[in-house]
Amino acid sequence: MITEAKQNKQSMYDTVLNQFNKTADLIDLNPNIRRILALTNNEIIVHFPVKMDNGEVEIFTGYRVQHNNALGPYKGGLRYHPTVDVDAAKALAMWMTWKTSLAGLPYGGAKGGIQLDPRNYSLSELERITRRFTYALGENIGPEHDIPAPDVNTNAQTMAWIADTYMSTKSTSERSQNQHVVTGKPVGSGGLEGRDRATGFGVYLTIKMLYESRGENLEGKTFIVQGFGNVGYWASKFLTEDGATLLAVQDAHATLINEKGISVEDLFEHSSPRKGSIKGFTGAVEMEPEEFFGLECDLLIPAALGNQITAENAYKIKAAVVAEGANGPTDAEGEQILLQQGVTIIPDILCNSGGVIGSYFEWLQNRNGELWELDEVMQKLEKKIKQVFKNVSNEVAERKTDWRTAAYIIAISRIETSYTQRGIFP
Known part of the structure; x- marks a missing residue:
């Protein structure tokens, strides 16, 4: 069952500081800029x-x-x-x-x-x-x-x-x-037309591109999703349209499984009038919540709250890919276990960035007094996400490191460049 982050030993703030400090050490971040970004x-x-x-x-x-x-x-x-x-x-x-x-x-x-x-x-x-x-x-x-x-x-x-x-x-x-x-x-x-699906589309697209970089596609892949809100629904919809099968879903109220596959649209129709709750859905059966992460599948999408994957459950995960639809769903100890097990983690700041990219498009549309049609929005979104994915993929290959570290190096280095060029007031 999805539990509150504050119940975990390590807070989300501990997690993000751990990630930041690791990257700052790796790139030898300017100590003055490091002090600024740490607060x-x-x-x-x-x-x-x-x-x-x-x-x-x-x-x-x-x-x-x-x-x-x-x-x-x-x-x-x-x-x-x-x-x-x-x-x-x-x-x-x-x-x-x-x-x-x-x-x-x-x-x-x-x-x-x-x-x-x-x-x-x-x-x-x-x-x-x-x-x-x-x-x-x-x-x-x-x-x-x-x-x-x-x-x-x-x-x-x-x-x-x-x-x-x-x-x-x-x-x-x-x-x-x-x-x-x-x-x-x-x-x-x-x-903005399409803003509702932007985050879930980004999750789907980064997963698709990861498999494509390995010479694979989504046909026949199995996946499980934690959280069936906006992100979980749209990611599942796009994945199943490309031939993947949704095996299990978990939210704060129930954990459901159907080894033959769960209908994404039927589950959405069931949960929408119930403020997002999947409980009572007849197209799957309930299972013990603590067994969810240990299910046999190709892909796990945590799309709920932070700090869901910890040292207490990371070792159970059998998925070869974890795509972080939520912000901070994996704490430092959980991530270390997954990496030791050879699991590829598509980090949140890459995986779910479709939402903020869509927000940027809406902001531009309003500022400029324009109206963009859905096809145009989705094309722009896909182009942008593909470029960001390519940047991280290249960094992974060049540094021979994991995807989160590569993404953090790019992100923090860009901010460091800005401070270096502008200087610190006064």
């Missing part, structure tokens, strides 16, 4: 009251951590989850800095959210919570400063509420200039 620029915590449907007032705590903006405005999602705290946001913000840098985007990294379980609130309560959170953040976000996006338990509707609230704080003449304060909006509210 966040800003950590914003807001407490705000919201009136519930029953008339009572509840106090919520929201976070926005801005790690680094050397390459451009802060960029990163907002999640609504009980595990949201400042340490989790710091880790996720740092990962976003590496992810945007690796993708060659003019962005830095940020992350945040609200510590709550959205299943406990009505739609009207979630709207009021979101709008009040946006108001509390104030000028800490902005279309040229910090641009939020959807993440765990947030979606296009959430982004529409944020955009409307933020624009409402501006003068009439300024409102149209602030539509791109968030990305991941509904298409009718300035969103």
Whole structure:
């Protein structure tokens, strides 16, 4: 069963710092720049009251951590989850800095959210919570400063509420200039065609390209997915369309298996009205959650929360490839075990970068007053992801190292170059 990251011995922040320090040592990162990148620029915590449907007032705590903006405005999602705290946001913000840098985007990294379980609130309560959170953040976000996006338990509707609230704080003449304060909006509210599938498409495409680099294809490959939200669904859909078979799915409520294959569309139709829960799906049977990672398969896609693959379960994994659809799903000890077992890990900052690349396209579309059609978006997305994959693949071959280390070298080196060229104020 998917467990909260804070229940694990090593926090996500420990994991990301471990990864950063390993790379900094490897590339002999300038010590001054190392000091800057090891810390966040800003950590914003807001407490705000919201009136519930029953008339009572509840106090919520929201976070926005801005790690680094050397390459451009802060960029990163907002999640609504009980595990949201400042340490989790710091880790996720740092990962976003590496992810945007690796993708060659003019962005830095940020992350945040609200510590709550959205299943406990009505739609009207979630709207009021979101709008009040946006108001509390104030000028800490902005279309040229910090641009939020959807993440765990947030979606296009959430982004529409944020955009409307933020624009409402501006003068009439300024409102149209602030539509791109968030990305991941509904298409009718300035969103991008295809943004909903961008992250899952990126997961699928990096997997496909990895197999192709080995002279293989997806036909006949078997895979299991942890998490069946937006990322898990779209990745599964694209993979099965290319001939792969989904054997098992796990979320916070159930672990399902069907050795003959699970219908992705049937499971999606079952889970959508249930706020994403796969429990009760008749096209598969439930199995013991602790046996999930040990299933015989070609490919494992962790697409839920962070720190799911640890020293406690990594040795069970039989998949030859782990594609990180989630942010930080593998801690340092778990990764070491997988690498010793010869498992190829497609790291999160490469594997799930389709989402932020799609967000960049939406941001450009809004800034330039353009409208891009789905085919154009998907072509641009595929071209960009293929180039990033090629860059990492070349680094893997040249350095004879693992994929995460190669990706980190590219990402951090790009930021180091920026600081070296610009200098440090004053």
